[in-house]
Amino acid sequence: MFSRRAFLRSAATFGAAAVAGPTLAQTALDDILNAPRRGNWDDQFDAEASRTATAVVSNNPIFGSGTTGSLQQAISDYQNIVSSGGWPTVNTQQKLEMGVADPAVQQLRQRLIISGDLPRSAGTNGAFDSYVDGAVKRFQARHGLPSDGAVGEYTLKALNVPAVTRLGQLQTNLVRLQAMSGDLGRRYVMVNIPAAYIEAVENGRVASRHTAIVGKIDRQSPVLNSKIYEVILNPYWTAPRSIIQKDIMPLMRKDPTYLARNSIRLFDGNGGEVSPETVDWNAEKAPNLMFRQDPGKINAMSSTKINFHNEHQVYMHDTPQQGLFNKLMRFESSGCVRVQNVRDLSVWLLKDTPGWSRSQMEATIKSGVNTPIKLAEEVPVFFTYITAWSAKDRVVQFRDDIYQKDGATELALQTNYNQEGGQAVDSDLLPQ
Secondary structure, three states, rough: OOOHHHOOOOOHHHHHOOOHHHHHHHHHHHHHHHOOOOOOOOHHHHHHHHHHOOOOOOOOOOOOHHHHHHHHHHHHHHHHHHHHHOOOOOOOOOOEEOOOHHHHHHHHHHHHOOOOOOOOHHHOOOOOOOOHHHHHHHHHHHOOOOOOOEHHHHHHHHHHHHHHHHHHEEEEEEHHHHHHOOOOOEEEEEEEEOEEEEEEEEEOOEEEEEEEEEEOOOOOOOOEEEEEEEEEEEEOEEEEEHHHHHHHHHHHHHHHHHHOOOOOOEEOOOOOOEEEHHOOOOOOOOOEEEEOOOOOOOOOOOEEEEEEEOOOOOOOOOOOHHHHHHHOOEEEEOOOEEEEEEEHHHHOOOOOOOOOOHHHHHHHHOOOOOOOEEEEEEEEEEOOOOOOEEOOOOOOOOOOOOOOOOOOOOHHOOHHHHHOOOOOOOOOOOOO
């Protein structure tokens, strides 16, 4: 079985990459072919198709003003694809990549032409050339996959989702987007759970995007609308009751030094500190105590916690385990959302709050002192579940239905991995 670990790449590129839809892709191709300075270097253009496949980045937000109309156009396009017979299944037992000559490449070319990732002029021969490499990269970017140009297990699965299933996915998400079509405010933060990324939006444009880690299948991040009211630098981490019961209790049975090694202290209802040696860790229920981790480099939230009003006791935060953002599967938290480059997001959130420049924020973090900062103006935040969308640049994007909310099993491509190979303990919130 092709290893999923082989897909690890920089999370920032494949979360933000965008691909031109059928019409725009052909227009761009024509512009290059007709450029007066192109000369006769056709082989050079062929190589360029591969190099620039994922270079287009859109600053159109998912909840932008034209998104609903663009998605309706995508639905119309996919209805035409379905009525014309859909696309072929790519049947292969080997990895398809640059240089491979195989009958399955003909199927791959046909599949990519129909979805608009490959120009029709590229033909349907059996050679995996740089045109196909560029088209596969565009397809991967549109589906949240690492854009390596190779058709391995997960790219093949995404390719072979039937067109009628993709059409249903678009229709399902149109309803979700229509529910968010009102005025969301001048500035807001959008967390798209299945895409595992965050948009900071200002005046209808994406100011910054951030790769995220969201809740695993059995500890899902909730869908919610709220307002960010506070950024805490050098936060304490207080363990939720569920984590104490499910995770910390078993860990303490195995290693009585776990709390001390991770700077987690116990407090009773009066604020008095309690020694771990006085607790029966073999008891069926966890003690009625507060488990609080001191600020520091090993703190589960590292430098920053972002608070917003909600009944689920979830929040956004930094993490000491930055390498997790490079993973394709970023459904690993206990419901909270970890944010890559969280300091950039914090600067954006605090830009209207006097006295909190980037330099002041960095100096405070360096001091190690717990510092709550109230925002001068609360910023709306939306935790959403959007698995298909199309911004006004007509880029049609799809993501795995990781929580199986779309009604088609073929869309939950990563589910089996997370159920079989996912860790039982949130390794970020519970450092070993």
